[in-house]
Structure formats: C-alpha cells, structure tokens
Amino acid sequence: MENFNFIESGLIFGLCESNNYKAFTHPVKDFANHGEAYKFIQEHLDEYKEFPKCEVLLEKFPQLSKDAKDINFQYALGEFKKHVMYRNIISAFSEQKPILREDPKKALSLIMDGLHDVEILHDADVVQYDSGELDRFEVWKEKNAKRELGDGMIGIPTPFNVINSTGMGWQPGDLITAYARPTVGKTWLCCKIAAIAVEKGFKTLLVSTEMTRASINLRMDVILGQMRGFNLSHSAIRNGNEIDESEYKRFLTETDSKNLLICDHISGEDSISLPSINNLVRKYSPDLLVIDGVYLISQDSNKAAWEQSHSLFYGLKNLALSTNTAIMASTQATRDAADMYVPPAPSQVAFGDALIRASDVAVSMSMMKDDLDMPIADKRQIQFQKYRDGDLAFNDFDFIWRVNNGHIEQANA
Numbered sequence: 001m002e003n004f005n006f007i008e009s010g011l012i013f014g015l016c017e018s019n020n021y022k023a024f025t026h027p028v029k030d031f032a033n034h035g036e037a038y039k040f041i042q043e044h045l046d047e048y049k050e051f052p053k054c055e056v057l058l059e060k061f062p063q064l065s066k067d068a069k070d071i072n073f074q075y076a077l078g079e080f081k082k083h084v085m086y087r088n089i090i091s092a093f094s095e096q097k098p099i100l101r102e103d104p105k106k107a108l109s110l111i112m113d114g115l116h117d118v119e120i121l122h123d124a125d126v127v128q129y130d131s132g133e134l135d136r137f138e139v140w141k142e143k144n145a146k147r148e149l150g151d152g153m154i155g156i157p158t159p160f161n162v163i164n165s166t167g168m169g170w171q172p173g174d175l176i177t178a179y180a181r182p183t184v185g186k187t188w189l190c191c192k193i194a195a196i197a198v199e200k201g202f203k204t205l206l207v208s209t210e211m212t213r214a215s216i217n218l219r220m221d222v223i224l225g226q227m228r229g230f231n232l233s234h235s236a237i238r239n240g241n242e243i244d245e246s247e248y249k250r251f252l253t254e255t256d257s258k259n260l261l262i263c264d265h266i267s268g269e270d271s272i273s274l275p276s277i278n279n280l281v282r283k284y285s286p287d288l289l290v291i292d293g294v295y296l297i298s299q300d301s302n303k304a305a306w307e308q309s310h311s312l313f314y315g316l317k318n319l320a321l322s323t324n325t326a327i328m329a330s331t332q333a334t335r336d337a338a339d340m341y342v343p344p345a346p347s348q349v350a351f352g353d354a355l356i357r358a359s360d361v362a363v364s365m366s367m368m369k370d371d372l373d374m375p376i377a378d379k380r381q382i383q384f385q386k387y388r389d390g391d392l393a394f395n396d397f398d399f400i401w402r403v404n405n406g407h408i409e410q411a412n413a
Contacts, residue, residue: 003065004032004033004079004083005033005034005063005065006065006067006068006071007068007071007076007079007080007083008031008032008033008034008076008080009034009064009065009066009068009071010065010068010069010071010072010073010076011034011073011076011077011080012034012037012038012041012057012061012064013054013057013064013068013069013071014071014073014076014077015038015041016041016051016052016053016054016057017051017073018051020073020077021041021045021051024077026080026084030080030084032083032087033063034061034063034064036061037057037060037061037064040052040057040060040061041057054066054069071283072282072283072284072285074282074285074323075279075282075283075285078282092111093111095110096110096111153167153168153169153200154167154168154169155167155168155169155170155171155172155326156169156170156171156196156197156200156202156287156288156326157169157196157197157200158170158193158196159189159192159193159196159401159408160399160408163387170197170288170326170328170361171326171360172287172320172324172325172326173320173321173324173325173326173360174320174326174327174360174361175313175316175317175320175327175329175358175359175360175361176193176326176327176328176329176359176360176361176362176363177294177313177328177329177330177331177355177359177361177362177363178190178328178329178330178331178362178363178364178365179330179331179332179333179344179349179352179355179362179363179364179365180330180332180333180343180344180364180365180366181332181333181337181340181344181366182332184340184365184366184367184380185365185380185401186292186293186330186331186365187208187210187211187216187219187292187293187330188219188223189330189365189382189401190206190208190290190291190292190328190330191206191216191219191220191223191292192223192408193288193290193328194206194220194260194288194290195220195223195224195227196227197259197287197288198224198257198259198260199224199227201259202259202287202288203259203261203284203285203286203287203288204259204260204261204286204287204288204289204290205261205262205263205280205281205284205286205288205289205290206260206261206262206263206290206292207262207263207264207272207277207280207289207290207291207292208262208263208264208291208292208293209264209271209272209291209292209293209294209296209297210292210293210296211264211292211293212264213262213263213264216262216264216292217262218234218237218238219234220257220260220262221237221248221251221252221255222234222237224251224255224257225251228251228254228255230247230248230250230251231244231247232247232248232251261284261286263280269298270298271296271297271298272296272297272298273297273298274297274298274299274311274312274315274316274319277289277291277297277319278315278319281319281323281325282323285323285325286325287325287326288325288326288327288328289320289325289326289327289328290327290328290329291316291327291328291329291330292330293330293331294312294316294329294330294331295331295332295350297312299311299312305350306354309350309354309355310354312354313354313355313357313358313359314354314358316329316358317358317359331349331350331355332349332350333348333349333364334348334349334350336348339366340366340367341366341367341368341369341375341381342366343364343365343366343381343382343383344364344366345364345385346362346364346385346386356385356386359386359388360386360387360388361384361386361387361388362384362385362386363382363383363384363385364382364383364385365380365381365382365383365401366380366381366383367380367381368380368381368400379400379401380400380401381399381400381401382399382400382401382408383399
C-alpha cells in the first residue's frame with residue numbers, strides 16, 4: 001500500500017472541490033494522519049462559504065505532502081477506504097485479544113459484532129433510480145455537442161471505419177478482446193489501437209506482458225510515423241540498417257505524445273498482476289487501457305484454470321465499468337487453431353466462453369494467402385466474433401489489415 005500520508009494528503013487537497021466534498025461521507029475519526037486538516041476544511045467552508053486554498057492548508061498543516069496535490073482523487077479515495085477498512089478489522093481483532101485464549105467462542109462473537117461497523121459496500125454501490133435526475137440529460141447534451149463539434153464521434157476512434165461511422169467508437173466501460181495464434185500480429189494491433197486513440201487526444205495506457213518498453217516504443221514510432229506522414233521501416237530501424245536519418249530524427253523531435261503511457265513491468269513483482277493493473281488505472285486515469293498479452297497476467301495458482309480465466313476477464317470487465325475506462329486486451333489462441341490462415345473461433349481460445357461473455361467486442365485475426373496459396377507478409381484478416389452494439393450486425397464481418405501502411409479496410413459487408 002502506498003505511503004498513506006501521501007494518500008491522505010491527496011485526499012485532503014481533493015476535498016477542496018465541491019463535488020468531491022459533497023460525495024465524501026467519512027467522519028474525522030477515519031483519518032489516520034490528517035483529521036485536523038479535514039476539520040479545518042469543514043470549519044473554513046462554514047465560516048467563509050468557500051474552500052481554503054492549497055497554500056493555506058500547507059502553511060497551517062506542514063505535514064501534508066505538497067507533492068500529492070495532483071493525485072487522482074478517486075484513486076486516493078479508493079486507497080483511503082481500503083486503509084480505513086484495514087484499520088477497523090485490525091481494531092476489531094485487537095480489542096478481543098485478551099479473552100481470545102480463555103473464551104474463543106465469546107471472542108469470536110465480539111469480533112463479529114465489531115466487524116458490523118466495517119464498511120464493505122460503498123455508498124455509491126447501490127442507488128435509487130431517479131427519473132427526475134438531470135445528470136443523464138447533461139450526459140446526452142455533452143455527447144450531442146461532441147458530435148456537432150468533431151467528426152461525429154462520441155467515443156474513442158477505432159481502426160474500423162464501420163464502427164466509427166456509427167459515431168460510437170470504443171465506449172467507457174467497454175472490454176475489447178483480440179486473439180490469434182503466435183506471431184500473427186496481436187502486438188501490432190494493440191499498438192495500432194493505442195496510436196489512433198493517442199492521435200485524437202485520448203489518454204492511453206499500454207501495458208505489455210510480452211515485450212520490453214523499447215520494443216513497444218519502436219512499434220509506436222512506426223505506426224505514429226505512418227499516421228503523421230513519415231516513412232519509417234520497423235525492420236530497418238530494429239536491425240540498424242540504412243534509413244533516412246533526418247526523417248527519423250525529425251519525427252522523434254516533433255513527436256510529443258504525452259497522452260501515451262507505457263508499462264512493461266511492476267517494481268517488486270515477478271509478473272504483472274490484475275491488482276497492479278487495477279492500481280495503475282486508478283492512479284493514472286486513462287481513457288483507454290491496452291493490455292498486450294493478457295494471458296501472461298499472473299493468477300492465483302491455487303485456483304483451477306477455468307476459475308483463473310473467469311476471474312481475469314470478468315475482473316477486467318468490472319475494472320472497465322468501475323473506472324469508466326475502455327479496455328482492450330489481446331490473448332493467444334490454442335493449438336486447436338492449427339490453421340494460421342483462418343481466424344480462430346472463440347472455442348479455440350483457452351476458456352473462450354469467459355472471454356466472449358465478458359467482452360463487448362471480440363475479434364480474431366489470422367495470416368492470409370494469395371491466389372497461388374502463398375503467404376502474404378503484409379496482410380492480416382480480422383474477423384468480428386462479437387459486437388454488443390445492436391445497431392450493427394457483425395456476423396462474419398471481415399477486415400483486411402494492410403500492415404505496412406497501417407490501414408484496416410473492410411473486406412465485405
């Protein structure tokens with residue numbers, strides 16, 4: 001758990017915003033370090049009808065961490081709730097420790113009574129339907145304004161024009177999955193989806209369980225370069241072959257993609273886990289999370305394989321919904337998908353039923369052959385296996401991905 005003084009400091013600064021303050025329901029006693037600062041905010045608001053400035057808080061409470069001013073409030077609130085629950089559970093057990101040895105049954109009963117006060121559900125988990133709320137109307141107005149001001153999109157643009165034509169794109173809360181046999185190009189597709197989002201100004205977090213940050217950076221150079229009119233060769237740059245040095249240098253100099261974050265490991269972990277991905281999303285608040293190689297995310301080895309798959313894909317879907325993030329994840333098809341030139345079916349993915357059920361969009365990908373039955377190096381076939389939006393019928397919708405020029409074109413309608 002992160003330095004809790006830092007978390008509480010970020011929470012205090014965040015509570016100086018009206019919406020955050022109104023939604024906060026914890027009493028002063030739940031603060032481990034900065035209860036007095038929270039009381040000061042309440043008293044200042046009562047007396048002056050406005051929130052104190054950060055500078056005032058730092059002057060009056062120098063123990064606050066000034067570096068926490070920019071922390072995401074929802075992330076800080078989530079960590080705060082976990083710490084409060086942790087302290088309350090420890091307290092419930094500690095209070096009964098003296099009688100635990102003499103009368104364990106009574107001690108257990110008292111512990112259970114003490115745990116009744118531990119908040120497991122958050123207030124926002126269950127709400128009453130209110131047709132009179134104007135929030136949904138405001139959401140509609142915002143979407144309508146986006147359509148009129150932009151290119152008709154209200155979501156994150158995708159590589160598929162037929163989806164973009166609906167104006168929806170990837171939506172917050174969507175889980176998009178892609179699967180194929182090894183070496184078909186799943187990482188390239190992940191990078192392509194990330195690049196399109198980044199180019200349109202959407203904050204994107206790309207997590208790779210298979211490749212290093214340097215390898216991902218190189219792929220992003222090539223794809224973003226193509227999108228910006230640069231002619232960059234992946235194999236030439238990777239292998240140190242001759243290239244147009246001035247063009248590559250100009251691309252790197254002109255490219256400023258602050259909206260793209262890349263992660264290839266978590267410090268202190270042997271492999272990336274679902275809880276660590278959860279923490280990354282809540283800390284950095286991306287619009288789009290792309291996970292390349294979701295099948296390598298570490299799982300509880302004590303669970304059966306089907307339980308691990310269920311926990312993984314439904315865990316990702318819950319993360320997408322709870323954080324309002326679109327999530328795209330790639331995984332491997334099994335050896336049952338022996339034909340590299342046919343897009344694998346959901347049944348050819350390990351426990352693909354969990355993947356398909358949890359996903360809003362699912363696509364499979366394969367290599368392609370020419371008329372002489374020879375492999376085509378720069379083309380891939382992409383087939384939609386599921387598309388939850390009822391406005392489009394995606395049964396056997398095929399797309400051709402021309403890898404070298406980055407275009408994904410509809411093959412049939």
